Amino acid sequence: MSSLAETGAARFRALLPHPEPEVDLATAYAYPAVLDRPWLRANMIASADGGAWGRTGHSGDLSSAGDRRAMSVLRGLCDVVLAGAGTARIEGYRPVRAREVWGQLRAGRSATPPIAVVSRTLDLNPSLLSQAPEDARTIVLTTESAPQERRRHAARDADVVVAGEETVRPELIMSALAERGLLRVLTEGGPHLLAELTSAGLLDELCLTVSPHLAGPEPARIVAGDAPSHTQDMALAHVLESEGTLFLRYTRAREN
Ligand SMILES: NC(=O)c1ccc[n+]([C@@H]2O[C@H](COP(=O)([O-])OP(=O)(O)OC[C@H]3O[C@@H](n4cnc5c(N)ncnc54)[C@H](OP(=O)(O)O)[C@@H]3O)[C@@H](O)[C@H]2O)c1
Numbered sequence: 001m002s003s004l005a006e007t008g009a010a011r012f013r014a015l016l017p018h019p020e021p022e023v024d025l026a027t028a029y030a031y032p033a034v035l036d037r038p039w040l041r042a043n044m045i046a047s048a049d050g051g052a053w054g055r056t057g058h059s060g061d062l063s064s065a066g067d068r069r070a071m072s073v074l075r076g077l078c079d080v081v082l083a084g085a086g087t088a089r090i091e092g093y094r095p096v097r098a099r100e101v102w103g104q105l106r107a108g109r110s111a112t113p114p115i116a117v118v119s120r121t122l123d124l125n126p127s128l129l130s131q132a133p134e135d136a137r138t139i140v141l142t143t144e145s146a147p148q149e150r151r152r153h154a155a156r157d158a159d160v161v162v163a164g165e166e167t168v169r170p171e172l173i174m175s176a177l178a179e180r181g182l183l184r185v186l187t188e189g190g191p192h193l194l195a196e197l198t199s200a201g202l203l204d205e206l207c208l209t210v211s212p213h214l215a216g217p218e219p220a221r222i223v224a225g226d227a228p229s230h231t232q233d234m235a236l237a238h239v240l241e242s243e244g245t246l247f248l249r250y251t252r253a254r255e256n
Pocket residue numbers: 043044045046051052053057058059060083084085086087088090091118119120121122123142143166167168169170188189190191192193194196222224
């Protein structure tokens with residue numbers, strides 16, 4: 001089945017749970033059909049030796065046509081893209097652009113998912129806030145301690161949510177998104193934000209692209225920073241492959 005007009009793009013085959021010569025990504029990555037609480041999925045990429053970025057300090061150094069296609073489908077499926085301000089700054093985040101390949105994926109929803117960005121400093125690219133469409137305004141999750149003038153400025157264009165005093169509390173991120181009806185949450189990191197989300201026990205699913213590169217010891221792993229150390233068992237839901245890149249999907253193990 002091909003619910004997307006995925007012509008001319010990188011092809012994916014399934015290795016697990018059952019070998020399949022061709023995979024429809026929207027089906028493989030469908031969120032649970034019924035949700036009564038937010039479902040937090042992370043989409044991250046790592047080099048074969050575990051690095052979260054490559055030579056230039058960008059995760060894009062590790063990317064590929066297949067990774068970009070998977071990322072696009074994951075964005076099409078979600079209700080909101082959640083990112084830390086470090087990622088938004090370094091990766092030059094802008095409001096999400098609508099993709100023809102999404103087809104009917106977003107029927108009944110805004111044409112694009114909003115970006116929700118987490119920041120203390122509110123040092124954000126103005127176009128991330130000002131260029132978002134009215135039905136997918138950027139959501140800024142920040143703290144009481146954030147600079148007041150920047151907060152007022154952000155509130156002109158964006159939906160500003162104060163979700164903590166000195167630090168944004170991960171559980172308040174999820175409740176603020178749920179209050180807006182945004183249950184299918186896709187976080188794209190970065191490593192600091194992902195560590196906080198996992199240490200709060202919020203991660204339901206990890207979509208991990210393993211890129212066929214060695215990045216050396218310098219880059220962080222996909223979790224980094226001062227969040228309390230957290231361990232959690234995950235269950236392997238699928239392994240896909242496209243042109244030497246692996247796409248692993250893990251879900252929270254039942255006993256967690
Ligand atoms: N491999 C991958 O899949 C992947 C994915 C994303 C990013 N990256 C790479 O990771 C690097 C960026 O890493 P990073 O860990 O610094 O990114 P990050 O987690 O996106 O950003 C950290 C920033 O997010 C804000 N933040 C995070 N948690 C917060 C909280 N609880 N309360 C308030 N603000 C909070 C702060 O922003 P303020 O400083 O504005 O206060 C903090 O400095 C880049 O090189 C990027 O290319 C890799």
